[in-house]
Amino acid sequence: MIRVFVYVGTVISLFSLLTIIGFDIRSILPAALYTSRGYIDVRSSGFSLEPSSYIIYQTWVVIFILAIRNHFKGKLYWYAVLVLNLVSLFLTMSSSLIVFVIVLLLSPFFILKSSTKLKLSIIIFIVTIFIAGVSILEYWGIYGDFIYIFQSKIEGFLTSPNYTTDSGSFRNYTSRIGIEIWKSSPLLGTGVSMSVYYMYIYEFAMGIDHFGEILTPTTYPQNLISQTLAETGLLGCIPLVILLAYTIIVLWKKRESDRLVPYLLMGTLCNTAYFSTNYTLYSFYLWVFIAFSAGYCLYIDQLHKKLTISVINNK
Numbered sequence: 001m002i003r004v005f006v007y008v009g010t011v012i013s014l015f016s017l018l019t020i021i022g023f024d025i026r027s028i029l030p031a032a033l034y035t036s037r038g039y040i041d042v043r044s045s046g047f048s049l050e051p052s053s054y055i056i057y058q059t060w061v062v063i064f065i066l067a068i069r070n071h072f073k074g075k076l077y078w079y080a081v082l083v084l085n086l087v088s089l090f091l092t093m094s095s096s097l098i099v100f101v102i103v104l105l106l107s108p109f110f111i112l113k114s115s116t117k118l119k120l121s122i123i124i125f126i127v128t129i130f131i132a133g134v135s136i137l138e139y140w141g142i143y144g145d146f147i148y149i150f151q152s153k154i155e156g157f158l159t160s161p162n163y164t165t166d167s168g169s170f171r172n173y174t175s176r177i178g179i180e181i182w183k184s185s186p187l188l189g190t191g192v193s194m195s196v197y198y199m200y201i202y203e204f205a206m207g208i209d210h211f212g213e214i215l216t217p218t219t220y221p222q223n224l225i226s227q228t229l230a231e232t233g234l235l236g237c238i239p240l241v242i243l244l245a246y247t248i249i250v251l252w253k254k255r256e257s258d259r260l261v262p263y264l265l266m267g268t269l270c271n272t273a274y275f276s277t278n279y280t281l282y283s284f285y286l287w288v289f290i291a292f293s294a295g296y297c298l299y300i301d302q303l304h305k306k307l308t309i310s311v312i313n314n315k
Helices: 002-020 051-067 075-090 097-110 116-140 143-158 167-184 224-253 261-277 288-314
Strands: none
Touching: 002 051, 002 075, 051 075, 051 097, 051 261, 075 097, 097 116, 097 143, 097 261, 116 143, 143 167, 167 224, 224 261, 224 288, 261 288
């Protein structure tokens, strides 16, 4: 099943990259399959509405490619598939990529079983890539754009600025509006999918002096917790937080019991962090991988019980 998912994800990555370089396959696809807002011309977004949604899906594609590397026919084929999907992932040019990079680089130290030699190699690799990356960006003259994506937007999201001139500051702005909506009905919230109708009440009450991006009729709080609080109150948010936390704890405890679990943990950590900048509460296709991770842990428990019972019966 994972292999099929990887193949499908690779086809989507190829489509996304071909579209970026000018081969617009949309002209031969049914309109129902394609929902991009136009980011596709400069950023990779697959079949998703925008890159910030695609990165959630594509991260799992890359992680599963790493997880089933021994199931490919030849290393060269595996490398080709991995590089293709990594390029599609990084061309989303999303600030959330910093989460993926951090999880990927720290996993050999805390999640995956790895030798001291591998850990040292990773440290050398990180330093080398950093120096080479900065040099290349300076040479191409796009260091400023890089800083905008991975510093300015992140600072805008984390510091609650008085402007909405980039997507980071705008996500912070809508998230804070979500909290204000929740305060008006802390226990039950406004109702499922209803927060969008309350956003304008607080549009000019958040201390914004300079507007860049503005609210639209389809703007929700762009943060999972903020949106959940706004629409379902504490009664909906508390179980959701418990569910996510419990899933991560279970995956962490079982990371050494099966070779696939560490990768499921990596994906779930990335997924959870991505939710802080997206309104994905009802996008079930983006939750299916976390559900798969929880289900796989249940499968492991049941398998171990069957093996234990079988051993006892044989004795």
